[in-house]
Amino acid sequence: MRIAVVAPRLHEPGTVGGAETLLYSLALDAVRLGHEVDLLCTCAKNHHTWANEAPPGVFARDGLTVRRFPVDGRDTGLYAKLQVNLASGCRLSPGEQEQWLANGVNSTALVDWIKSGGRDYDRIVVGPYLFGLTREVCLAAPERTLLVPCFHDECYARVEALHAAFSKIRGFLFNTEPERKLAHRLMSGLSPRVEETVAMGIEPFEASKTAFASRTGIAAPYIIYSGRREGAKGTPILLDYLDAFRRRTGRDVHLVLTGSGEIEPPSSLVPAIHDLGFVSEEEKREAMAGAAAFVHPSVNESLSIVVLESWLALTPALVHAKGAVLKWQCESACGGLWFKDYPEFEEELSFLLDNPAAAATLAAQGRRYVLSRYSPEAVRARLGSALER
Numbered sequence: 001m002r003i004a005v006v007a008p009r010l011h012e013p014g015t016v017g018g019a020e021t022l023l024y025s026l027a028l029d030a031v032r033l034g035h036e037v038d039l040l041c042t043c044a045k046n047h048h049t050w051a052n053e054a055p056p057g058v059f060a061r062d063g064l065t066v067r068r069f070p071v072d073g074r075d076t077g078l079y080a081k082l083q084v085n086l087a088s089g090c091r092l093s094p095g096e097q098e099q100w101l102a103n104g105v106n107s108t109a110l111v112d113w114i115k116s117g118g119r120d121y122d123r124i125v126v127g128p129y130l131f132g133l134t135r136e137v138c139l140a141a142p143e144r145t146l147l148v149p150c151f152h153d154e155c156y157a158r159v160e161a162l163h164a165a166f167s168k169i170r171g172f173l174f175n176t177e178p179e180r181k182l183a184h185r186l187m188s189g190l191s192p193r194v195e196e197t198v199a200m201g202i203e204p205f206e207a208s209k210t211a212f213a214s215r216t217g218i219a220a221p222y223i224i225y226s227g228r229r230e231g232a233k234g235t236p237i238l239l240d241y242l243d244a245f246r247r248r249t250g251r252d253v254h255l256v257l258t259g260s261g262e263i264e265p266p267s268s269l270v271p272a273i274h275d276l277g278f279v280s281e282e283e284k285r286e287a288m289a290g291a292a293a294f295v296h297p298s299v300n301e302s303l304s305i306v307v308l309e310s311w312l313a314l315t316p317a318l319v320h321a322k323g324a325v326l327k328w329q330c331e332s333a334c335g336g337l338w339f340k341d342y343p344e345f346e347e348e349l350s351f352l353l354d355n356p357a358a359a360a361t362l363a364a365q366g367r368r369y370v371l372s373r374y375s376p377e378a379v380r381a382r383l384g385s386a387l388e389r
Contacts, residue, residue, distance in 0.1 A: 001122035010041045019128040031063040069110035079103035097161040101132035142168040152300035173198045175303035196386035201376030207289035222254035224291040229261030234297030243269040288313035299323040311366030335366025
């Protein structure tokens with residue numbers, strides 16, 4: 001088949017996000033299944049400004065044909081105002097919903113390419129859910145479109161204008177069972193032709209547990225977080241909790257960070273923070289392997305790729321209990337613990353530090369789970385079935 005995978009940005013250094021990583025991986029899997037795949041994306045790199053930084057055009061990469069299209073002009077002031085209203089619990093009128101979508105991320109050129117016949121795609125795979133671009137792609141060719149929603153239980157997922165478009169499409173490629181159940185709660189009566197929990201394949205790897213400490217000279221035990229640093233990801237909670245843990249217990253536990261975003265740690269925590277920024281995959285994996293735990297405090301995830309990677313690195317996970325997907329991942333894998341408040345965080349981190357054999361058992365169970373459920377072959381089989389149906 002001829003397949004288009006539509007992502008808001010191209011997966012590449014400096015623009016790496018979970019949705020972009022997932023969509024790029026699915027595009028590669030479709031190529032490996034024998035399909036002809038175009039990756040359609042915008043010229044944006046920064047997920048805050050959505051400025052057109054890369055040139056439009058067509059080029060080949062990894063067996064894909066990448067087609068870049070410019071982002072439309074937008075009223076950022078109006079968008080920010082509506083965004084704040086949504087986040088504060090206000091229900092937008094139908095007209096305000098249209099304004100919110102129109103002034104988010106859009107690319108008329110990209111949608112016109114699909115509408116005009118483009119390459120006469122048999123299937124169009126698009127995500128994540130919350131952009132005007134995603135809605136317009138769904139409306140352009142609903143009978144051929146499969147949405148990778150990356151739903152979170154958040155205010156944006158309750159915008160009726162999105163539901164109206166998503167009710168018309170061919171189907172959904174979910175990441176986890178909790179995400180699938182959330183979709184049905186959000187959109188009552190949903191009955192797509194295709195509904196598959198596909199997720200993303202993770203290539204197995206081995207990582208040394210001592211290489212990172214040897215290279216960096218970090219002698220203290222440490223926990224690690226990888227990804228964007230922002231309130232929506234729970235990183236302020238992580239900083240506050242670890243600072244409290246160090247003060248209350250007197251234990252010199254450090255924090256290693258990889259990824260992007262500003263942080264504002266308490267001054268007492270600053271000496272124990274090692275902010276590496278963007279690192280190579282090998283460096284990230286070695287940092288994960290040497291950690292006492294991979295801590296993910298987010299409550300809004302549709303799938304945590306980094307938790308899966310931490311299990312492959314044989315490191316247990318410690319996640320926020322209010323994150324339904326993260327807790328489900330830990331329960332399903334028997335690969336980690338979850339905390340609902342600071343006292344539980346302190347107790348569970350202390351347990352992992354004091355019981356290395358139990359921590360190693362959790363990590364090994366997590367690795368077995370990833371190798372079974374998220375092997376590239378298993379994910380590719382689920383994707384192939386969804387595309388053919």
